[in-house]
Amino acid sequence: MSAVMLSPEDRARRVKVLLFDVDGVLTNGEITIIPNIAPNTELKGVEVKSFSAHDGLGISLARLAGLKIGFVTKRNSQVVAIRARDLKIDHVYQGQAHKMEAIAKILVTEGCTLDDLAYVGDDIIDLPVMRRVGFAIATANARPQVKAAAHYTTPMSGGFGAGRDAIDFILNARGILDEMIEQYLDAENPESQRADIGVGNM
Template sequence: MTLTAEDRARRVKVLLFDVDGVLTNGDITIIPQADGKGTEVKSFSAHDGLGISLARLAGLKVGFVTKRNSQVVAIRARDLKIDHLYQGQSHKMQAITQIMADENVTLDEICYVGDDIIDLPVLRKVGLAIGTANARAEVKGMAHWVTPHRGGDGAGRDAIDFLLNARGILAETIEAYLDPENEAASKADIGQGNM
């Protein structure tokens, strides 16, 4: 029996994202400094951030698995209270194996969202493989589902809405988020910016 993307989504317990090209548009801006070092700048979608808050409120564990090492990603992960942050991952299945052990889940219970060929080893193995609208053809060709929006422009939120819709809990999760009495929702995605 062939499973639909929705069937696969109903089994997911852990949602993992690549960062560059998925949670950002893929641009890497480096501002040079006098000492020869640089300050890296990335832009993240606020829609994705709120979506991650919804995913966590719905009981999903969320993580970032990326090849680059970036202080910007560490700050965003902290602000969103990300459960798993793996940077410097040239071979991302190593991180996936560790997350599986930490969360006591199987590959079928993992959703991974990627955009480029470095993500293929993970996308080929997880229960739900999602490609972004701007993903390379190789990723789109093997993804179970492709987001309508590009990375950095709401693709992460698309993936989360898809997962919660497949479970039939998107509307109730939104209402839980909007409930002023819900302490978990009120503490979600409190970024510090330059404060």
């Protein structure tokens, strides 16, 4: 079968590694900075981002299904590092102005090909990756150029369940979404017990 004839479902069934941009994909794209108001301090602040709990649970389902998960983002953020830790993300690349450099490293680490990768993006910085991976996914709030490059567009926008939409689509294409849900709900499953245990301010 020619690659150009593959359906989104066909592409989803090949995915081994699912990668996300962060701002505008796992968040709504807003970047809130609370300045340090103490006198004579450096020009620094606290960055705030909001993540969807639906996406977090979806990542747990994807892990149960054997997918590797990664974040590839241009910004450097302690908030992203904390969220990645809580979700036990396999690959975390921040400060990536040219994201294909991170993709090349992930391919070597995982021993896979571009056809095995899915990537979820929302803005033009994501285009070099989306044009090359096996399954390119745009969020509902993505720029028109990004949607044009995508094999699938999520019903929900970034920060409001777009990540979960992408995961549900992949697992549905494999016919295992319901099975993964039941595994997650199994009180005896140690993986589901470890999933997304954040510490917040505790």
